[in-house]
Amino acid sequence: MIPSNFDYQRAQSVDDALTKLAASGGTGKVIAGGHSLVPMMKLRLHEPTTLIDIARIGELSGIREQDGLIEIGANTVHHDVATSSLLRNNCPIIAETAGMIGDPQVRNRGTLGGSLAHADPAADYPAALLALDAQIQLQGPSGTREVAATDFFQGLFTVDLADNEIITAVRFTPVQVAAYAKLYQRASRFAIVGVAAALVINQGSMLRKPTIRSSRIGLTGAASHALRLTSVEEAVAGQAATAEAMAQAAQGAGAKIDDINADLHASEAYRRAMIQVFTTRALQGALARLPA
Numbered sequence: 049m050i051p052s053n054f055d056y057q058r059a060q061s062v063d064d065a066l067t068k069l070a071a072s073g074g075t076g077k078v079i080a081g082g083h084s085l086v087p088m089m090k091l092r093l094h095e096p097t098t099l100i101d102i103a104r105i106g107e108l109s110g111i112r113e114q115d116g117l118i119e120i121g122a123n124t125v126h127h128d129v130a131t132s133s134l135l136r137n138n139c140p141i142i143a144e145t146a147g148m149i150g151d152p153q154v155r156n157r158g159t160l161g162g163s164l165a166h167a168d169p170a171a172d173y174p175a176a177l178l179a180l181d182a183q184i185q186l187q188g189p190s191g192t193r194e195v196a197a198t199d200f201f202q203g204l205f206t207v208d209l210a211d212n213e214i215i216t217a218v219r220f221t222p223v224q225v226a227a228y229a230k231l232y233q234r235a236s237r238f239a240i241v242g243v244a245a246a247l248v249i250n251q252g253s254m255l256r257k258p259t260i261r262s263s264r265i266g267l268t269g270a271a272s273h274a275l276r277l278t279s280v281e282e283a284v285a286g287q288a289a290t291a292e293a294m295a296q297a298a299q300g301a302g303a304k305i306d307d308i309n310a311d312l313h314a315s316e317a318y319r320r321a322m323i324q325v326f327t328t329r330a331l332q333g334a335l336a337r338l339p340a
């Protein structure tokens with residue numbers, strides 16, 4: 049339970065962190081909140097020779113809105129996302145998701161970038177970012193690039209992020225009619241099954257009730273990595289915007305996923321059953337955010 053020896057360096061800027069990463073010759077790692085990396089180091093699942101501390105790089109923190117897009121810096125801690133009035137007013141699902149992560153200690157130290165890079169299959173943010181169709185901003189030695197959330201989460205603890213790159217921010221168009229629902233482990237609060245749903249509504253008229261034009265539904269906790277529930281997205285399209293129609297559309301959610309997790313917290317069969325339950329809750333929670 050004691051990590052291997054390592055050097056510690058504090059980066060002053062993103063460029064400085066990238067220079068230090070390159071200088072470590074592939075054996076260094078950045079550390080932000082340390083809530084996932086330090087346990088991995090104690091178990092010797094990670095043995096970096098150099099830890100590059102990016103936690104105090106100011107340019108990586110903060111939540112802002114520009115040209116209709118919201119940007120959250122990678123170093124922003126979960127507590128700041130959960131309590132942001134900009135997010136609560138304009139895109140409540142992301143604040144709601146952050147507020148459900150772990151406990152106050154975890155939310156005060158853990159960061160958005162750290163959670164995405166670590167890519168725990170039970171992490172909460174991935175589901176919400178899939179539902180928001182978010183773009184993940186990366187910076188490396190050869191410049192910046194942007195990866196859609198749908199392409200970013202690739203496998204168990206595997207994302208589209210090179211060893212010499214840093215996540216700098218996440219950007220998305222705010223969505224009001226969206227919600228996150230999860231069944232969580234009682235000790236850690238990691239998702240056993242977590243579902244985020246974002247809906248686009250065809251507004252009704254005197255003669256026609258509102259219907260669902262389209263949706264994006266992200267699932268986490270249930271499989272090796274977060275993914276979209278495309279069959280439910282198809283089933284929801286065109287349905288009446290009612291709780292009953294949402295429950296109907298969620299029938300069989302996740303039935304086509306063949307790598308459902310099974311562990312001491314939940315069997316495969318239980319997780320499968322809960323995907324349908326929490327998909328219904330997320331869809332109905334999104335509908336509850338429809339302006340009256």
Ligand SMILES: Cc1cc2nc3c(=O)[nH]c(=O)nc-3n(C[C@H](O)[C@H](O)[C@H](O)COP(=O)(O)OP(=O)(O)OC[C@H]3O[C@@H](n4cnc5c(N)ncnc54)[C@H](O)[C@@H]3O)c2cc1C
Pocket residue numbers: 077078079080081082083084085086102122123148149150151154157158159160161162163164165166168170171172173213214215216236237238239
């Ligand atoms: C008790 C406990 C309960 C938890 N419960 C939950 C939960 O309910 N839901 C949930 O989603 N999570 C949960 N977590 C995980 C928590 O959210 C972590 O904070 C998060 O996964 C990692 O963020 P971090 O800033 O601590 O990253 P670190 O531990 O510092 O780093 C994790 C990994 O990301 C890399 N990294 C960090 N920042 C960047 C960056 N900007 N660019 C590139 N790579 C980077 C590091 O090199 C490392 O590989 C829990 C953790 C603990 C300890």
